[in-house]
Amino acid sequence: MDTDLILKIVNFFETLEYMEGKALLKIDIEKGIKIAVCDIKMKDRFTLEDLHFPDEWTILDVLKETNNIYTCLLKTEYRGGTKFQQLYGKRALKKVRQLLGFDIIFDLPFILTEEKVVVAFIVKNEIIKKFLKMASLWGGVKNISFQPATFSEYNILSCLTERQKEIITAAKKSGYYDVPRKISTEELSKKLGISTATILEHLRKAENRIISSILAGY
Known part of the structure; x- marks a missing residue:
């Protein structure tokens, strides 16, 4: 410059x-x-x-x-x-x-x-x-991210994999994100037939992707 x-x-x-x-x-x-x-x-x-x-x-x-x-x-x-x-x-x-x-x-x-x-x-x-x-x-270009352009109604869950979407949606419907929480991680894992560790891994990854999408640029 x-x-x-x-x-x-x-x-x-x-x-x-x-x-x-x-x-x-x-x-x-x-x-x-x-x-x-x-x-x-x-x-x-x-x-x-x-x-x-x-x-x-x-x-x-x-x-x-x-x-x-x-x-x-x-x-x-x-x-x-x-x-x-x-x-x-x-x-x-x-x-x-x-x-x-x-x-x-x-x-x-x-x-x-x-x-x-x-x-x-x-x-x-x-x-x-x-x-x-x-x-x-x-000047220097420090960070670049790409997402496929879609022309349908915007959906915040579009950044998730199908499995992540399925689990975080089930968690929401079961009251996992209510205050106070209506279902524990262990109870949710039994309900979905998935181990607690797997549930936590999918939820953390899904939450991270959603937050990163919302706060892109910050």
């Missing part, structure tokens, strides 16, 4: 502590428009007015403000990038255009801090290597 671009990014983060996408409300691929709910955390002594967005980003409304965290309705629209070029230079704009030039649908989570950028996107397999090569120009 060139020195001028590094300095511009450092200046951007003089006021911003982090930005996190909370919900993606609308995507218009043809017009390049996305509307999302985002949390924007400003550093001490700064307010949202001190943050200089590129002209492609527009805050439509501030939904609430708590402890210097602004929950905003944010619209992004990729246009000519005049203001972005003024703020960050031609090289940065060129790299952004190259990234946005791929046939990519960006999704959540989206987390932006001074130390890292976490993004999720839907893309064809043949585009992945090209995108990662271009993204590496911005």
